[in-house]
Amino acid sequence: MSADQPKRLILNLFEMNCVSHITHGLWRLPDNNRHRFNDIGYWIELAKLLEDGGFDAVFLADVTGAYDTFRDGPETALREGLQIPSNDPLMVIPAMAAVTEHLGFGVTFSTSYEPPFSFARRLSTLDHLTNGRVGWNVVTSYLPNAARNFGLADEIPHDDRYRKADEYLDVLYKLWEGSWDDDAVIADRVGNVYTRPEGVRYINHVGEHFAVAGPHLCEPSPQRTPVIIQATASPAGVAFAGRHAEMVFTGGSTREQVSRGIESIKDAAELNGRPRDSIKVVVQAGIVVGRTLEEAEQKRLLFEQNASVEGRLAHASLPFDPTAHEPSVTVGQALAAEGKSEHPAASFLPVDVTVADFIRDFVASWEDQFFVCGTPETVADSIESWLDDDGIDGINLRQYHSFGTAQDFIELVVPELRRRGRLPQRRAADAAPRTLREVLFGGEARLQEPHIATRYRGGANLDSALLPLELGSRAPTG
Template identity: 65%
Template sequence: MTEPKPLIVNLFEMACVSHISHGLWSLPGNQRHRFDELGYWSELAEILEDGGFHGVFLADVVGAYDVFRDGPETALREGLQSPNLDPLLVIPAMAAVTKRLGFGATFSTTYEPPFAFARRASTLDHLTNGRFGWNIVTSYLPNAARNFGLDGEVPHDRRYAIADEYLDVLYKLWEGSWDDDALVYDRERGVVTDPSKVRYIDHVGAHFRVAGPHIVHPSAQRTPVLYQATGSPAGIEFAGRHAELVFTGGRSAADFRANAAGMTAAAERHGRGRDDLKFLVQAGVVVGRTEEEAAEKWRRYREARSLDGILAHSSLPLDLTAFPRSITVAEAVRRSDADASAVPFLPLAKTVGEALDGLLDSREGRYFVAGTPTVVADEIERWLDEDGIDGINLRQYHSFDTARDFAELVVPELRRRGRLVADDGEPTTLRQRLFGRGDRLPEHHIAARYRGGANLDVPVPPLDLGAGALAAAR
């Protein structure tokens, strides 16, 4: 008999008031206003670890949402991802009160140099005993570019070319600069590190010059678990070369399967196996002990949603709320002189009212379920078995009720079905817990080419982003 496919469960978080559930921060008992307190993060971490979650996935942005209504005012009023703390700095607070919980944090490759991030990531992997994962992003907000001295965004595919070299530098530092046994702590000879086992990397590339050596000794994982959130052709090719867990999705099962198939094919082009990537989707789960309780929760959440928050988050270049609900979106675009190509996701043939109502429901699609624990578990099994997902990033409607409800009501049902295994043994690294194949990246991952100091002076062919575009076109 085939073993049931297990589920990976992360809580989707961000160190801000309004992450992706806009307006819900004001619900009674919601703790979002405590996001800047150490106690918020330690309390949350204990709930997640005790509840059987694999990890917490921390989103981030490095700019303000200032496209909608030509400024940041709406986003600021809504608390939309501003104020926003550095996600890397809240991890030690959570690690200090847990032993198994993993941490996936977002950091951009576009604006800050790789040497500094290599140090932060290695530090976090040490302080968490190998439970750190990095969500690789290239950043997308125009304001982020201006915050780092640029006039506008770096073009999309060029950002991925920069990111590819960024990863190459990091791999040289994490995998190639230090031998495992370089740190000796020889008290008799007074030697901390054996200098013969540490080396410069002397990287010289199109975007970066980094001498090294790495100034942090090897951590449990060396390279943290590599997450990526993508669905674009360039992102798909990049994931095929680098990523281990990909945060992707779609409005339908077919969308998800197409994205996953594209990335799996890209991984195989880069000499990796089909089982080297796991796929996560953002999922909304509203659970109650009865159908009536679940329905009442969902009613309260729906009533609290903020349309302005959703519109600001969408970075719409026009304000649909300023137009009559009866006219078409196409007419609103014409009247506003907005660039229609900048709003490709808007249904031009629908009325403004229909479009606004649709945006209110835009987060709930294939990967949403409301009901009793049995109903929720049935749906999650469908996502696993029919769609082929490996895990979820659980969207929060209420902090901490969303996490507590899932832990208390859904986790026991999933365990009864063999979809979640109670982790009662010795704590492991995040990579071992997710893949069961050891603490380090496998030998056929591109990062492994630098182990023992090999190939540091051998250039890596640049990522062929055309291959990703071609694959997506097929």
């Protein structure tokens, strides 16, 4: 990017294969389609809308357990449709890919419970079926219930999850990058040779957590390794991102906090010999836009009035119920009354504030650094400031209404951002499709050196493992 060219916005829609992802209570709004998540038609309509409207990607969150800490059970989550029921995010991608050519797909999958071999195959399959439009949001999972769904008594400790994830990615890189040569498949009908056997190899990985022989079952896909995405702020997570991630979700309640987070991520990339701009930084953004300020404010009011505080408390896995106490009771007293003073999460709570203030602050935290309500011009001003002053590269647009949020953004904000050179102009009908990595970085479809995955190209280094990940220090919490 030249100095006089404005920084271009990476534009993703934040989604989940469920009724209520983050804006709890709002699925009830008129014409909201969220209850249609079981219907393949929902995903097809959404994909067409986003591609036509100029979005780069749809980002699919996922969890593999129920939110059952709040009120000691899953009842609130179930009543609210809060990420339960929820379907597999990988399965809707082929439907969306079949009706689009350019839209990217960021999909979440956890490294903590299911072994890497079959996951490598699933992602390679998706990378083939989408012509290289897949990114993977690497998570290590934070729900205690998820651990119990996969045979564990409780969550794996935080930093151990990242160590395990590091080996998980090592196995995947060996399969994706090292197991097959580009010219292994020759599809020679006359000679009856589909694959030259000498172009394919076992990986024979034996590590602390995994033993995987290979060979990978898929031939090389357009990107081989999908775009590696991650959401983190902890020292261990940032160290992991420095080694692996190409796009990181971050956030913060103040400009200083955000900029510290971004700098630490870029520092971590540099520590791994990678350029600072080899990791794109994306934040979750709340945007309420109207043709006039009054129209925008009316929408915001509608969202505020219908938002479910209980849903948000359950989503935050709060170890106590602030709504069950007199407003003047302090958080500390409420915790004690519920016998939760020693709960691991209690140490993060402001024990001296009243539950009334706690709830008020909790609700207000929704409208953080990356929230704007206004006209297309004021929204575009904010986005420009996020890009230029906060140093972010893109947004994951939070949905208050499906498909209203995306439609509003496409109709009102996209044209304004295009006028300001922050989004590419409408693509020509015959524009050649690009892989997600090319869309995000403008370079090659495949990962480039010095990314650590490239060390296995052509079968090199397969008998070695990555050096142990140097994790920063952190309090030993879950």
